[in-house]
Amino acid sequence: MHESQLRRTVYTAIGVLILCVMLFPVYWMLNASLQPSGNTLTASFLPLDPSFAGYRRAISEQGDNLITSVIIACGTVVLSLLVSAPCAYALAQFRSRWVGIGLLAILVSQMIPGIVIANALYTAYENLGLLNSIPGLIVANCSSGIPFAILILRSFMVSVPQSLVEAARVDGAGLLRAFVSIVLPISKNSLITAGLFTFLFSWSDFLFALTLTTKGGVRPVTLGIYQYLGTQVQNWNAVMATAVLSAIPAIVLLIAAQKYIAAGAIGGAIK
Protein backbone atom coordinates (compact mmCIF):
# COMPACT_ATOMS: atom_id res chain seq x y z
CA MET A 1 0.00 0.00 0.00
CA HIS A 2 2.69 2.40 1.07
CA GLU A 3 4.88 1.42 -1.86
CA SER A 4 2.17 2.04 -4.47
CA GLN A 5 1.48 5.43 -2.91
CA LEU A 6 5.13 6.30 -3.26
CA ARG A 7 5.08 5.14 -6.87
CA ARG A 8 2.08 7.38 -7.59
CA THR A 9 3.86 10.36 -6.10
CA VAL A 10 6.83 9.64 -8.36
CA TYR A 11 4.46 9.45 -11.35
CA THR A 12 2.97 12.81 -10.45
CA ALA A 13 6.47 14.27 -10.24
CA ILE A 14 7.36 12.83 -13.66
CA GLY A 15 4.09 14.17 -15.06
CA VAL A 16 4.85 17.66 -13.78
CA LEU A 17 8.33 17.43 -15.28
CA ILE A 18 6.95 16.37 -18.69
CA LEU A 19 4.53 19.28 -18.58
CA CYS A 20 7.30 21.74 -17.67
CA VAL A 21 9.32 20.61 -20.69
CA MET A 22 6.34 20.69 -23.05
CA LEU A 23 5.09 24.06 -21.83
CA PHE A 24 8.50 25.71 -21.49
CA PRO A 25 8.04 27.65 -24.76
CA VAL A 26 4.78 29.07 -23.43
CA TYR A 27 6.53 30.15 -20.25
CA TRP A 28 9.35 31.61 -22.32
CA MET A 29 6.89 33.62 -24.39
CA LEU A 30 5.48 35.13 -21.19
CA ASN A 31 8.93 35.74 -19.75
CA ALA A 32 10.26 37.39 -22.91
CA SER A 33 7.17 39.59 -23.13
CA LEU A 34 8.00 41.10 -19.73
CA GLN A 35 11.55 42.12 -20.62
CA PRO A 36 12.53 45.75 -21.13
CA SER A 37 12.79 47.00 -24.73
CA GLY A 38 15.71 45.91 -26.83
CA ASN A 39 16.45 43.91 -29.91
CA THR A 40 18.48 41.24 -28.18
CA LEU A 41 17.15 38.42 -26.06
CA THR A 42 19.21 38.66 -22.94
CA ALA A 43 16.26 37.65 -20.79
CA SER A 44 17.06 35.80 -17.61
CA PHE A 45 15.03 32.75 -16.59
CA LEU A 46 12.76 34.70 -14.30
CA PRO A 47 11.21 38.11 -15.02
CA LEU A 48 12.48 39.52 -11.73
CA ASP A 49 12.16 43.06 -12.96
CA PRO A 50 9.06 42.91 -15.17
CA SER A 51 8.55 45.68 -17.67
CA PHE A 52 5.29 46.33 -19.46
CA ALA A 53 6.92 48.29 -22.27
CA GLY A 54 6.32 45.36 -24.62
CA TYR A 55 2.60 45.32 -23.86
CA ARG A 56 2.29 49.08 -24.24
CA ARG A 57 3.91 48.84 -27.63
CA ALA A 58 1.91 45.75 -28.61
CA ILE A 59 -1.38 47.42 -27.76
CA SER A 60 -0.54 50.65 -29.53
CA GLU A 61 0.68 48.84 -32.67
CA GLN A 62 -1.52 45.73 -32.69
CA GLY A 63 -4.61 46.92 -30.77
CA ASP A 64 -6.63 47.52 -33.93
CA ASN A 65 -5.54 44.17 -35.32
CA LEU A 66 -6.64 42.42 -32.14
CA ILE A 67 -10.06 44.04 -32.47
CA THR A 68 -10.23 43.00 -36.13
CA SER A 69 -9.44 39.42 -35.09
CA VAL A 70 -12.15 39.47 -32.41
CA ILE A 71 -14.76 40.73 -34.89
CA ILE A 72 -13.80 38.15 -37.51
CA ALA A 73 -13.74 35.31 -34.98
CA CYS A 74 -17.15 36.28 -33.53
CA GLY A 75 -18.62 36.57 -37.02
CA THR A 76 -17.25 33.14 -37.91
CA VAL A 77 -18.77 31.62 -34.77
CA VAL A 78 -22.24 33.07 -35.45
CA LEU A 79 -22.27 32.12 -39.15
CA SER A 80 -20.80 28.65 -38.57
CA LEU A 81 -23.25 27.76 -35.81
CA LEU A 82 -26.26 29.10 -37.75
CA VAL A 83 -25.34 26.95 -40.72
CA SER A 84 -24.08 23.90 -38.81
CA ALA A 85 -26.67 23.37 -36.07
CA PRO A 86 -29.65 22.45 -38.30
CA CYS A 87 -27.46 20.31 -40.51
CA ALA A 88 -25.95 18.51 -37.52
CA TYR A 89 -29.46 17.75 -36.27
CA ALA A 90 -30.46 16.46 -39.70
CA LEU A 91 -27.40 14.21 -39.88
CA ALA A 92 -28.07 12.95 -36.36
CA GLN A 93 -31.80 12.29 -36.53
CA PHE A 94 -33.17 12.12 -40.07
CA ARG A 95 -33.25 8.73 -41.71
CA SER A 96 -31.91 9.10 -45.22
CA ARG A 97 -29.25 7.57 -47.40
CA TRP A 98 -27.90 11.11 -47.77
CA VAL A 99 -26.68 11.08 -44.17
CA GLY A 100 -23.76 8.79 -45.01
CA ILE A 101 -22.91 10.83 -48.08
CA GLY A 102 -22.98 14.05 -46.06
CA LEU A 103 -20.66 12.68 -43.40
CA LEU A 104 -18.27 11.35 -46.04
CA ALA A 105 -18.22 14.75 -47.74
CA ILE A 106 -17.30 16.40 -44.44
CA LEU A 107 -14.46 13.95 -43.85
CA VAL A 108 -13.14 14.32 -47.40
CA SER A 109 -13.24 18.11 -47.02
CA GLN A 110 -10.58 17.78 -44.31
CA MET A 111 -8.12 16.59 -46.96
CA ILE A 112 -8.34 19.80 -48.94
CA PRO A 113 -5.40 22.10 -48.19
CA GLY A 114 -6.21 25.66 -47.16
CA ILE A 115 -4.09 26.92 -50.03
CA VAL A 116 -6.57 25.36 -52.51
CA ILE A 117 -9.41 27.27 -50.87
CA ALA A 118 -7.30 30.44 -50.78
CA ASN A 119 -6.45 30.13 -54.49
CA ALA A 120 -10.08 29.83 -55.50
CA LEU A 121 -11.46 32.39 -53.05
CA TYR A 122 -8.85 34.96 -54.08
CA THR A 123 -10.04 34.90 -57.67
CA ALA A 124 -13.70 34.85 -56.63
CA TYR A 125 -13.24 37.64 -54.07
CA GLU A 126 -11.41 39.73 -56.65
CA ASN A 127 -14.60 39.71 -58.74
CA LEU A 128 -16.97 40.07 -55.79
CA GLY A 129 -14.99 42.89 -54.14
CA LEU A 130 -14.49 40.84 -50.97
CA LEU A 131 -10.70 41.07 -50.82
CA ASN A 132 -9.51 43.09 -47.79
CA SER A 133 -12.89 42.77 -46.13
CA ILE A 134 -14.06 41.38 -42.82
CA PRO A 135 -17.04 39.50 -44.34
CA GLY A 136 -14.65 37.89 -46.82
CA LEU A 137 -12.42 36.57 -44.05
CA ILE A 138 -15.43 35.43 -42.00
CA VAL A 139 -16.71 33.34 -44.93
CA ALA A 140 -13.24 31.89 -45.59
CA ASN A 141 -12.78 30.97 -41.91
CA CYS A 142 -16.10 29.13 -41.97
CA SER A 143 -14.27 26.50 -44.04
CA SER A 144 -12.63 25.34 -40.82
CA GLY A 145 -15.56 26.16 -38.55
CA ILE A 146 -18.50 24.55 -40.33
CA PRO A 147 -17.23 20.96 -40.82
CA PHE A 148 -15.90 20.83 -37.27
CA ALA A 149 -19.08 22.31 -35.76
CA ILE A 150 -21.26 19.85 -37.69
CA LEU A 151 -19.25 16.88 -36.41
CA ILE A 152 -19.19 18.08 -32.77
CA LEU A 153 -22.89 19.04 -32.71
CA ARG A 154 -23.95 15.87 -34.48
CA SER A 155 -22.12 13.65 -32.01
CA PHE A 156 -24.15 15.30 -29.26
CA MET A 157 -27.49 15.50 -31.08
CA VAL A 158 -27.45 11.77 -31.82
CA SER A 159 -28.35 11.27 -28.17
CA VAL A 160 -31.21 13.81 -28.05
CA PRO A 161 -34.24 11.62 -27.31
CA GLN A 162 -36.65 11.68 -30.23
CA SER A 163 -39.58 11.41 -27.82
CA LEU A 164 -38.95 15.01 -26.68
CA VAL A 165 -39.26 16.35 -30.21
CA GLU A 166 -42.25 14.15 -30.93
CA ALA A 167 -44.01 15.41 -27.80
CA ALA A 168 -43.61 18.96 -29.06
CA ARG A 169 -44.87 17.91 -32.48
CA VAL A 170 -48.00 16.40 -30.97
CA ASP A 171 -48.59 19.76 -29.34
CA GLY A 172 -48.64 21.26 -32.81
CA ALA A 173 -45.10 22.60 -33.20
CA GLY A 174 -43.51 22.41 -36.63
CA LEU A 175 -40.18 20.69 -37.13
CA LEU A 176 -38.31 23.99 -37.14
CA ARG A 177 -40.03 25.23 -33.97
CA ALA A 178 -39.40 21.96 -32.21
CA PHE A 179 -35.74 22.26 -33.23
CA VAL A 180 -35.39 25.82 -31.97
CA SER A 181 -37.36 25.42 -28.74
CA ILE A 182 -36.38 21.86 -27.75
CA VAL A 183 -33.20 20.66 -29.48
CA LEU A 184 -31.11 23.84 -29.33
CA PRO A 185 -31.65 24.48 -25.59
CA ILE A 186 -30.70 20.88 -24.69
CA SER A 187 -27.65 21.13 -26.94
CA LYS A 188 -26.41 24.29 -25.21
CA ASN A 189 -23.17 22.77 -24.00
CA SER A 190 -22.24 21.30 -27.34
CA LEU A 191 -23.09 24.63 -29.00
CA ILE A 192 -20.74 26.38 -26.58
CA THR A 193 -18.01 23.82 -27.20
CA ALA A 194 -18.37 24.07 -30.97
CA GLY A 195 -18.51 27.86 -30.71
CA LEU A 196 -15.34 28.07 -28.61
CA PHE A 197 -13.41 25.85 -31.00
CA THR A 198 -14.70 27.76 -34.02
CA PHE A 199 -13.64 30.99 -32.36
CA LEU A 200 -10.18 29.55 -31.82
CA PHE A 201 -9.84 28.29 -35.40
CA SER A 202 -10.82 31.64 -36.79
CA TRP A 203 -8.68 33.55 -34.30
CA SER A 204 -5.67 31.41 -35.24
CA ASP A 205 -6.20 31.73 -38.97
CA PHE A 206 -3.10 32.92 -40.74
CA LEU A 207 -3.38 31.57 -44.28
CA PHE A 208 -6.56 33.42 -45.26
CA ALA A 209 -5.40 36.57 -43.51
CA LEU A 210 -2.19 36.38 -45.53
CA THR A 211 -3.71 35.59 -48.92
CA LEU A 212 -7.08 37.34 -48.91
CA THR A 213 -5.79 40.74 -47.81
CA THR A 214 -3.57 42.71 -50.14
CA LYS A 215 -3.32 46.05 -48.39
CA GLY A 216 -3.28 47.36 -44.86
CA GLY A 217 -6.97 48.05 -44.19
CA VAL A 218 -8.07 44.76 -42.63
CA ARG A 219 -5.29 43.00 -40.75
CA PRO A 220 -5.91 40.23 -38.21
CA VAL A 221 -3.36 39.96 -35.40
CA THR A 222 -1.80 36.77 -36.80
CA LEU A 223 -0.76 38.80 -39.81
CA GLY A 224 0.50 41.51 -37.47
CA ILE A 225 2.80 38.99 -35.76
CA TYR A 226 3.97 37.70 -39.14
CA GLN A 227 4.90 41.21 -40.20
CA TYR A 228 6.81 41.70 -36.95
CA LEU A 229 8.77 38.57 -37.86
CA GLY A 230 9.23 39.58 -41.47
CA THR A 231 12.41 41.59 -41.13
CA GLN A 232 15.11 41.34 -38.51
CA VAL A 233 13.14 41.45 -35.29
CA GLN A 234 13.64 44.77 -33.56
CA ASN A 235 11.66 44.44 -30.36
CA TRP A 236 11.25 40.91 -29.11
CA ASN A 237 9.32 42.06 -26.06
CA ALA A 238 6.61 43.64 -28.23
CA VAL A 239 6.45 40.54 -30.47
CA MET A 240 6.17 38.25 -27.48
CA ALA A 241 3.62 40.53 -25.79
CA THR A 242 1.48 40.32 -28.93
CA ALA A 243 1.96 36.55 -28.93
CA VAL A 244 0.79 36.37 -25.31
CA LEU A 245 -2.29 38.46 -26.07
CA SER A 246 -3.00 36.20 -29.07
CA ALA A 247 -2.67 33.11 -26.90
CA ILE A 248 -5.37 34.23 -24.44
CA PRO A 249 -8.30 32.61 -26.32
CA ALA A 250 -6.46 29.27 -26.40
CA ILE A 251 -5.86 29.42 -22.67
CA VAL A 252 -9.47 30.45 -21.97
CA LEU A 253 -10.71 27.62 -24.16
CA LEU A 254 -8.51 25.11 -22.40
CA ILE A 255 -9.99 26.08 -19.05
CA ALA A 256 -13.59 26.79 -20.11
CA ALA A 257 -14.20 24.04 -22.67
CA GLN A 258 -12.84 21.43 -20.30
CA LYS A 259 -15.79 22.27 -18.08
CA TYR A 260 -18.30 22.24 -20.93
CA ILE A 261 -17.05 19.00 -22.41
CA ALA A 262 -17.39 17.44 -18.98
CA ALA A 263 -20.85 19.00 -18.50
CA GLY A 264 -21.97 17.68 -21.87
CA ALA A 265 -20.80 14.18 -21.00
CA ILE A 266 -22.56 14.22 -17.62
CA GLY A 267 -25.75 15.62 -19.19
CA GLY A 268 -25.73 12.75 -21.67
CA ALA A 269 -25.17 10.19 -18.95
CA ILE A 270 -28.11 11.35 -16.82
CA LYS A 271 -30.54 11.01 -19.72
Added chain:
Amino acid sequence: MVHAPTLTKAGTSDAPSAEPSRRRRGRRHRGEDLTKILFVLPAAAAMIALFGYPVVKNLLMSLQDYTLKTFFTGAAPFVGLDNYVAVVEHQLFSKAMVNTALFTIGSIVFQFVIGLALALFFNKRFALGGILRSLLLLPWLLPLIVSSATWRSILEQDSGILNRSLAWLGVIDEPVPWLNSPSFALIAVIGVNIWIGIPFNVTLLYSGLKEIPGELYEAGALDGATGWNAFRHITWPNLRAVASVLLMLGVVYTVKVLDVILGMTGGGPANATQTLATQSYERSFIDFKFGQGAALSNILIAISLVFAVLYLRGTRRAVDE
Protein backbone atom coordinates in the same frame (compact mmCIF):
# COMPACT_ATOMS: atom_id res chain seq x y z
CA MET B 1 -53.72 16.85 -27.81
CA VAL B 2 -55.46 18.42 -30.80
CA HIS B 3 -54.38 15.55 -33.03
CA ALA B 4 -55.33 12.76 -30.68
CA PRO B 5 -58.94 12.26 -31.91
CA THR B 6 -57.79 12.21 -35.54
CA LEU B 7 -55.22 9.57 -34.80
CA THR B 8 -57.72 7.31 -33.03
CA LYS B 9 -60.18 7.73 -35.84
CA ALA B 10 -57.56 6.90 -38.47
CA GLY B 11 -56.49 3.87 -36.50
CA THR B 12 -59.91 2.28 -36.03
CA SER B 13 -61.90 3.82 -38.84
CA ASP B 14 -63.73 2.58 -41.89
CA ALA B 15 -62.77 3.51 -45.45
CA PRO B 16 -64.49 6.91 -45.99
CA SER B 17 -62.90 8.66 -43.02
CA ALA B 18 -59.47 7.10 -43.57
CA GLU B 19 -59.20 8.65 -47.03
CA PRO B 20 -59.03 12.39 -46.10
CA SER B 21 -56.84 11.67 -43.11
CA ARG B 22 -54.29 9.93 -45.28
CA ARG B 23 -54.35 12.81 -47.72
CA ARG B 24 -53.83 15.26 -44.90
CA ARG B 25 -50.91 13.29 -43.60
CA GLY B 26 -49.46 13.11 -47.12
CA ARG B 27 -49.55 16.87 -47.47
CA ARG B 28 -47.96 17.31 -44.10
CA HIS B 29 -45.21 14.89 -45.10
CA ARG B 30 -44.46 16.83 -48.22
CA GLY B 31 -44.25 20.07 -46.22
CA GLU B 32 -42.01 18.31 -43.78
CA ASP B 33 -39.71 17.02 -46.51
CA LEU B 34 -39.28 20.63 -47.58
CA THR B 35 -38.43 21.68 -44.01
CA LYS B 36 -35.96 18.82 -43.78
CA ILE B 37 -34.25 20.03 -46.94
CA LEU B 38 -34.10 23.54 -45.47
CA PHE B 39 -32.23 22.11 -42.47
CA VAL B 40 -29.45 20.86 -44.69
CA LEU B 41 -29.49 23.43 -47.47
CA PRO B 42 -27.34 26.19 -45.89
CA ALA B 43 -24.64 23.73 -44.84
CA ALA B 44 -24.72 21.98 -48.21
CA ALA B 45 -24.38 25.32 -49.98
CA ALA B 46 -21.50 26.31 -47.69
CA MET B 47 -19.69 23.00 -48.26
CA ILE B 48 -20.08 23.36 -52.02
CA ALA B 49 -18.89 26.99 -51.97
CA LEU B 50 -15.97 26.41 -49.59
CA PHE B 51 -14.77 22.98 -50.74
CA GLY B 52 -16.49 21.85 -53.95
CA TYR B 53 -15.97 25.09 -55.82
CA PRO B 54 -12.29 25.50 -54.80
CA VAL B 55 -11.44 21.95 -55.89
CA VAL B 56 -13.11 22.37 -59.29
CA LYS B 57 -11.67 25.87 -59.68
CA ASN B 58 -8.16 24.63 -58.88
CA LEU B 59 -8.47 21.79 -61.38
CA LEU B 60 -9.49 24.30 -64.06
CA MET B 61 -6.89 26.88 -63.06
CA SER B 62 -4.14 24.28 -63.20
CA LEU B 63 -4.97 23.78 -66.87
CA GLN B 64 -5.06 27.51 -67.62
CA ASP B 65 -2.52 30.26 -68.09
CA TYR B 66 -3.95 32.05 -65.05
CA THR B 67 -1.77 35.00 -64.01
CA LEU B 68 -2.03 38.55 -62.75
CA LYS B 69 -2.94 39.56 -66.33
CA THR B 70 -6.09 37.44 -66.07
CA PHE B 71 -7.48 39.81 -63.47
CA PHE B 72 -7.29 42.72 -65.91
CA THR B 73 -8.13 41.08 -69.22
CA GLY B 74 -10.26 38.22 -67.98
CA ALA B 75 -8.42 35.93 -70.39
CA ALA B 76 -7.09 32.63 -69.07
CA PRO B 77 -6.37 30.44 -72.10
CA PHE B 78 -6.28 26.68 -71.61
CA VAL B 79 -2.76 25.35 -71.90
CA GLY B 80 -3.26 21.66 -71.24
CA LEU B 81 -0.70 20.24 -68.84
CA ASP B 82 1.85 23.02 -69.34
CA ASN B 83 1.54 24.17 -65.71
CA TYR B 84 2.24 20.67 -64.40
CA VAL B 85 5.25 20.39 -66.71
CA ALA B 86 6.49 23.79 -65.56
CA VAL B 87 6.22 23.01 -61.84
CA VAL B 88 7.77 19.55 -62.16
CA GLU B 89 10.66 20.87 -64.23
CA HIS B 90 11.20 23.79 -61.83
CA GLN B 91 14.60 23.59 -60.15
CA LEU B 92 13.04 23.57 -56.68
CA PHE B 93 10.49 20.83 -57.34
CA SER B 94 12.58 17.82 -56.39
CA LYS B 95 13.91 19.66 -53.33
CA ALA B 96 10.37 20.58 -52.30
CA MET B 97 9.25 16.96 -52.76
CA VAL B 98 12.13 15.62 -50.66
CA ASN B 99 11.56 18.27 -47.98
CA THR B 100 7.83 17.52 -47.90
CA ALA B 101 8.61 13.83 -47.44
CA LEU B 102 11.23 14.48 -44.74
CA PHE B 103 8.99 17.00 -42.98
CA THR B 104 5.99 14.66 -43.04
CA ILE B 105 7.80 11.46 -42.08
CA GLY B 106 9.97 13.14 -39.45
CA SER B 107 7.02 14.94 -37.88
CA ILE B 108 4.71 11.92 -37.83
CA VAL B 109 7.21 9.35 -36.57
CA PHE B 110 8.31 11.45 -33.61
CA GLN B 111 4.86 12.84 -32.84
CA PHE B 112 3.51 9.30 -32.77
CA VAL B 113 6.29 7.69 -30.76
CA ILE B 114 6.46 10.49 -28.18
CA GLY B 115 2.65 10.75 -28.17
CA LEU B 116 2.33 7.01 -27.51
CA ALA B 117 4.89 7.10 -24.72
CA LEU B 118 3.08 10.00 -23.04
CA ALA B 119 -0.34 8.38 -23.54
CA LEU B 120 0.92 5.18 -21.90
CA PHE B 121 2.34 7.24 -19.07
CA PHE B 122 -0.84 9.23 -18.48
CA ASN B 123 -2.85 6.01 -18.64
CA LYS B 124 -1.45 5.18 -15.21
CA ARG B 125 -3.41 6.41 -12.23
CA PHE B 126 -1.80 9.17 -10.21
CA ALA B 127 -2.69 12.46 -8.57
CA LEU B 128 -3.20 15.42 -10.95
CA GLY B 129 -2.94 13.08 -13.97
CA GLY B 130 -6.13 14.41 -15.57
CA ILE B 131 -5.23 18.07 -15.12
CA LEU B 132 -1.68 17.61 -16.38
CA ARG B 133 -2.97 15.74 -19.43
CA SER B 134 -5.42 18.48 -20.32
CA LEU B 135 -2.82 21.22 -19.83
CA LEU B 136 -0.65 19.32 -22.29
CA LEU B 137 -3.13 20.34 -25.01
CA LEU B 138 -1.96 23.95 -24.91
CA PRO B 139 0.71 23.76 -27.67
CA TRP B 140 -1.94 22.33 -30.01
CA LEU B 141 -4.44 25.11 -29.25
CA LEU B 142 -2.06 28.05 -29.70
CA PRO B 143 -2.25 29.88 -33.01
CA LEU B 144 0.51 28.40 -35.19
CA ILE B 145 1.96 31.82 -35.84
CA VAL B 146 2.26 32.41 -32.09
CA SER B 147 4.16 29.14 -31.69
CA SER B 148 6.36 30.05 -34.64
CA ALA B 149 7.20 33.45 -33.17
CA THR B 150 7.96 31.95 -29.77
CA TRP B 151 10.22 29.27 -31.19
CA ARG B 152 12.01 31.81 -33.31
CA SER B 153 12.91 33.71 -30.17
CA ILE B 154 14.05 30.47 -28.49
CA LEU B 155 16.12 29.37 -31.50
CA GLU B 156 17.65 32.80 -32.15
CA GLN B 157 21.30 32.20 -32.95
CA ASP B 158 23.16 34.67 -30.76
CA SER B 159 20.90 35.28 -27.80
CA GLY B 160 18.18 32.61 -27.98
CA ILE B 161 17.66 30.64 -24.79
CA LEU B 162 18.40 27.28 -26.42
CA ASN B 163 21.91 28.20 -27.54
CA ARG B 164 22.58 30.01 -24.29
CA SER B 165 21.50 26.95 -22.28
CA LEU B 166 23.49 24.53 -24.45
CA ALA B 167 26.58 26.72 -24.14
CA TRP B 168 26.11 26.97 -20.39
CA LEU B 169 25.86 23.18 -20.18
CA GLY B 170 29.02 22.92 -22.24
CA VAL B 171 27.33 20.93 -25.03
CA ILE B 172 28.31 23.45 -27.72
CA ASP B 173 31.20 25.85 -28.13
CA GLU B 174 29.77 27.93 -30.93
CA PRO B 175 26.12 29.06 -31.17
CA VAL B 176 24.18 26.75 -33.51
CA PRO B 177 22.59 28.64 -36.43
CA TRP B 178 19.29 26.73 -36.04
CA LEU B 179 17.31 28.81 -38.49
CA ASN B 180 20.10 30.54 -40.39
CA SER B 181 21.90 27.52 -41.79
CA PRO B 182 20.49 25.35 -44.58
CA SER B 183 21.69 22.21 -42.83
CA PHE B 184 19.85 22.91 -39.55
CA ALA B 185 16.74 24.80 -40.61
CA LEU B 186 14.71 21.81 -41.77
CA ILE B 187 15.52 19.89 -38.60
CA ALA B 188 14.51 22.89 -36.48
CA VAL B 189 11.21 23.31 -38.33
CA ILE B 190 10.43 19.59 -38.05
CA GLY B 191 11.22 19.77 -34.33
CA VAL B 192 8.79 22.60 -33.80
CA ASN B 193 6.10 20.80 -35.78
CA ILE B 194 6.64 17.71 -33.63
CA TRP B 195 6.12 19.84 -30.53
CA ILE B 196 2.87 21.19 -31.97
CA GLY B 197 1.55 17.74 -32.93
CA ILE B 198 2.34 15.77 -29.76
CA PRO B 199 -0.80 16.84 -27.81
CA PHE B 200 -3.14 15.69 -30.59
CA ASN B 201 -1.39 12.31 -30.73
CA VAL B 202 -1.49 11.92 -26.96
CA THR B 203 -5.20 12.73 -26.86
CA LEU B 204 -6.22 10.24 -29.54
CA LEU B 205 -3.93 7.45 -28.33
CA TYR B 206 -5.04 8.02 -24.74
CA SER B 207 -8.70 7.64 -25.70
CA GLY B 208 -7.72 4.48 -27.60
CA LEU B 209 -5.98 3.09 -24.50
CA LYS B 210 -9.05 3.83 -22.39
CA GLU B 211 -11.15 1.68 -24.76
CA ILE B 212 -9.08 -1.44 -24.06
CA PRO B 213 -10.96 -3.52 -21.45
CA GLY B 214 -9.04 -4.00 -18.19
CA GLU B 215 -9.98 -7.71 -18.13
CA LEU B 216 -7.66 -8.30 -21.06
CA TYR B 217 -4.72 -7.22 -18.93
CA GLU B 218 -5.92 -9.25 -15.97
CA ALA B 219 -6.23 -12.35 -18.16
CA GLY B 220 -2.85 -11.57 -19.71
CA ALA B 221 -1.24 -11.20 -16.30
CA LEU B 222 -2.41 -14.73 -15.43
CA ASP B 223 -0.60 -15.98 -18.53
CA GLY B 224 2.49 -14.07 -17.50
CA ALA B 225 2.05 -11.19 -19.97
CA THR B 226 3.18 -8.08 -18.14
CA GLY B 227 5.29 -5.06 -19.06
CA TRP B 228 6.62 -5.24 -22.60
CA ASN B 229 4.79 -8.52 -23.35
CA ALA B 230 1.48 -7.01 -22.29
CA PHE B 231 2.16 -4.04 -24.57
CA ARG B 232 3.08 -6.26 -27.52
CA HIS B 233 0.27 -8.77 -27.25
CA ILE B 234 -2.57 -6.76 -25.73
CA THR B 235 -2.07 -2.99 -26.02
CA TRP B 236 -0.65 -2.72 -29.53
CA PRO B 237 -3.10 -5.07 -31.32
CA ASN B 238 -6.01 -3.24 -29.68
CA LEU B 239 -4.56 0.16 -30.47
CA ARG B 240 -3.93 -0.53 -34.15
CA ALA B 241 -7.24 0.89 -35.36
CA VAL B 242 -6.66 4.21 -33.56
CA ALA B 243 -3.03 4.25 -34.62
CA SER B 244 -3.83 3.82 -38.30
CA VAL B 245 -6.46 6.59 -38.25
CA LEU B 246 -3.96 8.80 -36.50
CA LEU B 247 -1.18 8.11 -39.00
CA MET B 248 -3.51 8.70 -41.94
CA LEU B 249 -4.73 11.98 -40.44
CA GLY B 250 -1.10 12.82 -39.67
CA VAL B 251 -0.10 12.55 -43.32
CA VAL B 252 -3.16 14.46 -44.52
CA TYR B 253 -2.58 17.29 -42.04
CA THR B 254 1.21 17.43 -42.27
CA VAL B 255 1.72 17.52 -46.05
CA LYS B 256 -0.25 20.75 -46.18
CA VAL B 257 1.46 22.55 -43.26
CA LEU B 258 2.20 26.11 -44.27
CA ASP B 259 1.88 28.46 -41.27
CA VAL B 260 4.73 26.94 -39.28
CA ILE B 261 7.22 27.05 -42.13
CA LEU B 262 6.28 30.54 -43.28
CA GLY B 263 6.48 31.82 -39.71
CA MET B 264 9.77 30.11 -38.87
CA THR B 265 11.85 30.39 -42.04
CA GLY B 266 9.68 31.52 -44.95
CA GLY B 267 11.06 28.57 -46.90
CA GLY B 268 14.67 29.70 -46.44
CA PRO B 269 17.54 29.88 -45.81
CA ALA B 270 18.58 29.19 -49.41
CA ASN B 271 15.28 27.35 -49.96
CA ALA B 272 16.28 24.72 -47.41
CA THR B 273 12.74 24.48 -46.02
CA GLN B 274 10.67 24.78 -49.19
CA THR B 275 7.87 22.22 -49.37
CA LEU B 276 5.09 21.66 -51.89
CA ALA B 277 2.80 23.79 -49.72
CA THR B 278 5.19 26.75 -49.47
CA GLN B 279 5.97 26.49 -53.18
CA SER B 280 2.28 26.48 -54.01
CA TYR B 281 1.80 29.58 -51.87
CA GLU B 282 4.75 31.38 -53.45
CA ARG B 283 3.73 30.53 -56.99
CA SER B 284 0.18 31.82 -56.47
CA PHE B 285 0.60 34.75 -54.12
CA ILE B 286 4.17 35.96 -54.62
CA ASP B 287 4.67 35.28 -58.34
CA PHE B 288 0.92 35.50 -59.15
CA LYS B 289 1.18 32.41 -61.36
CA PHE B 290 -2.12 30.99 -60.14
CA GLY B 291 -2.12 28.19 -62.72
CA GLN B 292 1.18 26.81 -61.42
CA GLY B 293 0.18 27.33 -57.79
CA ALA B 294 -3.01 25.38 -58.46
CA ALA B 295 -1.04 22.59 -60.16
CA LEU B 296 1.18 22.23 -57.07
CA SER B 297 -1.76 22.23 -54.68
CA ASN B 298 -3.47 19.56 -56.79
CA ILE B 299 -0.35 17.42 -56.41
CA LEU B 300 -0.77 17.90 -52.64
CA ILE B 301 -4.38 16.72 -52.80
CA ALA B 302 -3.30 13.72 -54.86
CA ILE B 303 -0.74 12.74 -52.20
CA SER B 304 -3.41 13.00 -49.48
CA LEU B 305 -5.79 10.92 -51.58
CA VAL B 306 -3.22 8.17 -52.07
CA PHE B 307 -2.77 7.85 -48.31
CA ALA B 308 -6.51 7.94 -47.66
CA VAL B 309 -7.04 5.14 -50.19
CA LEU B 310 -4.18 3.11 -48.71
CA TYR B 311 -5.77 3.58 -45.30
CA LEU B 312 -9.21 2.49 -46.54
CA ARG B 313 -7.77 -0.58 -48.25
CA GLY B 314 -5.80 -1.41 -45.11
CA THR B 315 -8.85 -1.22 -42.88
CA ARG B 316 -10.92 -3.27 -45.32
CA ARG B 317 -8.26 -5.98 -45.32
CA ALA B 318 -8.24 -5.88 -41.51
CA VAL B 319 -12.02 -6.36 -41.49
CA ASP B 320 -11.77 -9.27 -43.97
CA GLU B 321 -9.28 -11.01 -41.75
